[in-house]
Amino acid sequence: MAFSVPGSLISSQQHLHRQAEKIRAARATKDRPHAVRIWHDIIVNWLLATPLIVNGAHRSRLLHLAGMNVRSSRVLKGVTFGSRMVVLKPGAFVNEGCYFDGNERVVIGRAAVAQGVRFVTSTHEIGPSEFRVGPLVTKPIHVGDGAWIGAFATILPGVTIGNGAIVAAGSVVTKDVEPNTVHGGVPARLIRSLEG
Structure with missing residues (x-):
């Protein structure tokens, strides 16, 4: 048969x-x-990125057991961790489809990260005209407590997003974001200040 x-x-x-x-x-x-x-x-x-694990808190516990530093946070489906150099502090929320490249440390405080956000910790120096991609450069990223990063934003190497700051959806953040401010655009710029 x-x-x-x-x-x-x-x-x-x-x-x-x-x-x-x-x-x-x-x-x-x-x-x-x-x-x-x-x-x-x-x-x-x-x-562990499968949608079969419905509860984000359960996924975080399983990720913690697998060696990730994500205890007491919530991680939804489809999040990609390039390495164990990602730290999600208690109360952090990472929505589905986010990407951490894992070349340098990323620390996220008690903050909200919307779907599809990219944390890119590496870039290259500009090389000679024969081959413009020069040596690899890595820099850490830090997101402060109370911050909110909008959907599909890209956070580039060396950026610190201050406490209580908001990054608008679709923004490309190339420089530090001051606490209690709203930044948006490509590249992201100050839109307005918020009350602390």
């Missing part, structure tokens, strides 16, 4: 097989950081 297997199941099995092969190859060459990175991606960015 023959039966057919759905193509999506086969591709999922092939994906897991390829990941397992990479881990075995990394172990054979003593490349532990690569193996750790693969397990991090499988557990944190695939298994």
Whole structure:
């Protein structure tokens, strides 16, 4: 008796097989950081990012058990953590589809991060005319307590967003945002001050 297997199941099995092969190859060459990175991606960015975990507080507890520093925060589905250098302080809220590149430390206080926000901690220096991409440069990002980052904003390397500040949706933040202010635009600029 023959039966057919759905193509999506086969591709999922092939994906897991390829990941397992990479881990075995990394172990054979003593490349532990690569193996750790693969397990991090499988557990944190695939298994725990699934929409099957409905409650953000439960997801945060599971992420904490997987080694992420996100205790007592809420993380919704589809959030990508490039490394364990992300710190979500108690009370932090990260909506679905956010991205942390993981090249440098990102610290988020008791703040709200809307869906699709990108935290980019790395860039490159400008190289010579033969190849303009120069050496990699990384800088940390800090988001203060009470801050609110609007949907699909991009926060670039070295930025500090002050306590109680608001970043408008779709903004590209290239410089520090003072506490209790509203910034927006591309690049983000001061729109107005807020009462503290």
